[in-house]
Amino acid sequence: MSLGDRPDMSKVAKSNAGEPAVPPSRGSQRAGAVANWADERLGLGTMLKKNLRKVFPDHWSFMLGEIALWSFVVLLLTGVFLTLWYDPSMTEVQYAGSYDPLRGVHMSSAFASTLDISFDVRGGLLLRQMHHWAAHIFIAAMMIHLLRVYFTGAFRKPRELNWVIGCLLLLLGTIEGFTGYSLPDDLLSGTGVRAADGFVKATPVVGTYMSFFMFGGEFPGDAIIPRLYIAHVLLLPGLLLALIAAHMLLLVYHKHTQWPGPGRTEQNVVGYPLLPVYAAKAGGFFFIVFGACALLGGLFSINNVWKLGPYDPSKVTAGSQPDWYMGWPDGLLRIIPPWETHIWGVTLSWNIMLPILVMPPLMITILALLPFIEQWVTGDKREHHLLQRPRNAPTRTAIMVALMTFYGLSWAAGGNDIIAIKMDLSINQITYFMRAAIFVGPVIAFMITKRWCISLQRQDKEKLLHGYETGVLVRSPAGGYAEKHLPIDEHQAYALTARDRDEVYVPEEDDLDGVSPRGRRLARLRAKLSAMFFADNVQKPTAAEVEESRAHAEHELHELEHQIATGPNKHGPSSDH
Amino acid sequence: MLFNPERYHVDPHEVEGIELQVHKSKASLILHRMHPSEIKPGKGRENWDVGGIVAYSKICTHVGCPISLNERTTHHLLCPCHQSTFDLTDSGRVVFGPAGRPLPQLPLEVDEQGYLVAQSDFTEPVGPSYWERDYDEPW
Numbered sequence: 140m141s142l143g144d145r146p147d148m149s150k151v152a153k154s155n156a157g158e159p160a161v162p163p164s165r166g167s168q169r170a171g172a173v174a175n176w177a178d179e180r181l182g183l184g185t186m187l188k189k190n191l192r193k194v195f196p197d198h199w200s201f202m203l204g205e206i207a208l209w210s211f212v213v214l215l216l217t218g219v220f221l222t223l224w225y226d227p228s229m230t231e232v233q234y235a236g237s238y239d240p241l242r243g244v245h246m247s248s249a250f251a252s253t254l255d256i257s258f259d260v261r262g263g264l265l266l267r268q269m270h271h272w273a274a275h276i277f278i279a280a281m282m283i284h285l286l287r288v289y290f291t292g293a294f295r296k297p298r299e300l301n302w303v304i305g306c307l308l309l310l311l312g313t314i315e316g317f318t319g320y321s322l323p324d325d326l327l328s329g330t331g332v333r334a335a336d337g338f339v340k341a342t343p344v345v346g347t348y349m350s351f352f353m354f355g356g357e358f359p360g361d362a363i364i365p366r367l368y369i370a371h372v373l374l375l376p377g378l379l380l381a382l383i384a385a386h387m388l389l390l391v392y393h394k395h396t397q398w399p400g401p402g403r404t405e406q407n408v409v410g411y412p413l414l415p416v417y418a419a420k421a422g423g424f425f426f427i428v429f430g431a432c433a434l435l436g437g438l439f440s441i442n443n444v445w446k447l448g449p450y451d452p453s454k455v456t457a458g459s460q461p462d463w464y465m466g467w468p469d470g471l472l473r474i475i476p477p478w479e480t481h482i483w484g485v486t487l488s489w490n491i492m493l494p495i496l497v498m499p500p501l502m503i504t505i506l507a508l509l510p511f512i513e514q515w516v517t518g519d520k521r522e523h524h525l526l527q528r529p530r531n532a533p534t535r536t537a538i539m540v541a542l543m544t545f546y547g548l549s550w551a552a553g554g555n556d557i558i559a560i561k562m563d564l565s566i567n568q569i570t571y572f573m574r575a576a577i578f579v580g581p582v583i584a585f586m587i588t589k590r591w592c593i594s595l596q597r598q599d600k601e602k603l604l605h606g607y608e609t610g611v612l613v614r615s616p617a618g619g620y621a622e623k624h625l626p627i628d629e630h631q632a633y634a635l636t637a638r639d640r641d642e643v644y645v646p647e648e649d650d651l652d653g654v655s656p657r658g659r660r661l662a663r664l665r666a667k668l669s670a671m672f673f674a675d676n677v678q679k680p681t682a683a684e685v686e687e688s689r690a691h692a693e694h695e696l697h698e699l700e701h702q703i704a705t706g707p708n709k710h711g712p713s714s715d716h
Numbered sequence: 717m718l719f720n721p722e723r724y725h726v727d728p729h730e731v732e733g734i735e736l737q738v739h740k741s742k743a744s745l746i747l748h749r750m751h752p753s754e755i756k757p758g759k760g761r762e763n764w765d766v767g768g769i770v771a772y773s774k775i776c777t778h779v780g781c782p783i784s785l786n787e788r789t790t791h792h793l794l795c796p797c798h799q800s801t802f803d804l805t806d807s808g809r810v811v812f813g814p815a816g817r818p819l820p821q822l823p824l825e826v827d828e829q830g831y832l833v834a835q836s837d838f839t840e841p842v843g844p845s846y847w848e849r850d851y852d853e854p855w
Contacts, residue, residue: 231733330781333741334797337779337844347846358741358780361734452741453774455782457796472779472814473798479816479845486849490814491779556799566799567812 195417196397196410200287205421207280209428210273211383217270217432218372224260226252227322227368229361238445246324246449249364253323253444269436274316276432278464281309289509289539292527293396296520299510301389306507308382311375313464318371320442320462324364327442329450331461332363341491359452399525399637401630408524458556468499470552474573502542509538516668518644530599531638533592534672540588541581548577589675596677599635602627603680604688613699623699626692636679644669742842744774744782745822747832748804750791758807764823766832771822772808773842776800778815780844793819816845 163171178184195201228248234241236251238258256263285305288294294302317335321328336358340346355362394408403409411417435441447456461469471494478489513535514520529536551558552573559566606624613621627635646662654662680688729735752768764770772793774782781797791804792811800813808819820842823835841849 229734330797333781334779340844340846341779343847345847347848350846357738359734359737450737452737453744453782455784455796457785459781459796469798475814477800477810477814477816481850481853484850484853485847486845487847488816488845490816491845556796570799570813 190391191412191414193391193413194408194410195395195413196403196408198398200291201395202424203280203287204284205424206428207277207284208383208387209425210277210280210432211379212425213273213429213432214270214277215376217266217273218376220266221256221270222372224252224256224263225249225322225368227365229324229359229364241445241448244449247364249322249324250444250449253325257445265433265436267436268439268441269432271320271441272435272439273432274319275441275463276428278309278312278316281305281312282464285309285506286539286543290529290536291396292523292532292535294510295523296514297393297522298389298396299514301386301393302510303507304382304386304389306503308379308386309506310503311379311382315371315375315379316462316464318367318375321367322364322371323442323444324450325444326447326450326454326456327444327459329359329452330455330459331465332367332450333358333452338491338495341488342496343485343487343492359450394524396524396526399634401633403525405522405524458560460554460557463550466553467546467549468495468553470549470555470573471495471498471577473555474552474570474577476574502546505542513672516644516665516672518665518669525637527638530592530595531676533589533596533676536592537585537588541585544581544584545577548573548580552577593675593677600677600680603632603635603685606692613703615702616705621699623696624692625696626689632685636685638679640678641673641676643673741780742775746772746774746783746786746793746804746819748772748786748791748793750805754791754805756806758821761807761821761823763825764821764835766824766826769824769832770804771824771834772802772804773820773822773838775843776815777810777817777819778813778844783819 174183226248230248231245232248232251234244234246234251234254236242236255236259238254241254253267256267258264288302288305317331321332321335336350336354339350339353342349350358353363353366354360355366395410397403397408397410400409411420460466472491475490475494478493480487480489552570555566555569555573558564558569606626609623609625611623613623615621626632644666646666730739747769748771749769752765755765755768755770757764774784776783776795776797778795778798778800781795783793783795783800783802785794785796786792787794787801793802793804793808794800795802795813795815798814800815801811802815802819803809803811804819808821810816810818820838820840822838824832825835827833
């Protein structure tokens, strides 16, 4: 149908007044009555009308946060089941369950009930393992979701506070994980709590008081498991739920970000409505996540607490490792030199304070501040709902890759004993290497990533100005070879050019005249950072450049075609034979 | 001491349940035997071994794991948690890893009945460091 044609409207009803063709069925009448009853009391109609058609843009990377959300739901469901059987008590009992090797062994009631869940409660081991796997997935998904949000610039105004909430969720989720894996009171988790006692005691001035308060006396006491339990099943999940609710409400309020493309602007959201499409997709995704957790819990054993037995402060096993998300501070704790200061009658344990009391809070703070730092450097106070490709913010991308490298190396250091055994290396050399690598590695990663991004930007520009490589080689009459380039299609060109030009902030000397020395220093720092952020970036070509290149390409194409037509190497069967 | 309460007049309730756990997390010992000539006794520790048998606190001076990996030929003790390594021939000196202080040594002797006993309590606090650790030290 051409644009001039008018659609045939003769079969469309002029009005929907009058009797419906079919009288409503009894069922739908009843449903209508119930809906009306509820609407008159709860005002559901207006709310649903507005929200059921809410549009969500679609991209595979938007489901990473959903994995975190759904694995949290799995945690709640399986966790409720575990509370029915778990006994958070350090009362000493003699195990009399069905796991023979431990029968008769003295242990805490907490450990005995964990064994009961694993061996004597129907489906208990499956649910326990699903709970543990879901916890791993929860934290991993939060981290990957965080990376997605960061790399695509989705944290920019107006979403900075939601970013901060996300960082808090990651922190609380990690603590929730630690309290959870401490509950079985087995040898490994007890060793973890013992280390935590060491961390608390290393706190200046109040350390021993805090430790005695936490354990209700001397370590291990009989209070820590009930306290960890209340934190794990009430306090932390409550906070997590509240923050998740705030996170989701802000998501709805801000609307979801979208990738730039034809028809997508900073003012609209292009995607599927909540009902029926998005609700079905997201709801279905819950079952996929649940199923994945069930498969993992059913097929892959995790945290076999019965192998090591109950906690005994005089015992430990080789290869002791915390859950993976605790690995990076543990790695720093392993590679830190033995720094301890004894001065004026007090002890300062830098070998514990730096890796445990300083670094994790510092990392979370850096993470939470990233949006605000970037905003200050760029001076960009506009709202952003269109995402950016990581390559188009090379310094931002490089900062996160540097942080990831630091994290990864620290994490690997947390497995230095495993690496030493599996790869037959010297643990001392691994440790010395890591001491240097956590400083050098991030710097190298930063430089490589930044240049890599800029190269990709250059390639994008190349594609815009010279088209894509067709793979068709043409020989000229002179004997030279050239590859035929064709312009990329308009959608692709739109997506490649849908970004702002970066501007380096240069403070005008006149403007700084009336500014305080401190303000002047800040402005200069901002200018330096701005240059670091943007000076090397490749900007998108101007419209004139694109036009010119198009004309040039057309000319080149004609020339090539002419050469093909007249040249000695005509394709196809020759007619001379 | 813990498993022979009558001999040392220890209240029996001290050696079970939580009390036992509390004692274990402080009093755990490593008894290690080597050739007497291998020992490099520290100052004032010349008579702390009995025929090459030395006793050290088993609780790591870093964050308190019980150290348990013994390197037989070097008499080094390695903590499986964070790999601090202590030299038992040399007053429990830290030879590697994050621990900031040597392992506390328990002075040993033989009593008149031939039992291996401690000459005294540990001469310093055992376990991980804490703020008030040096309060009693002259400074």
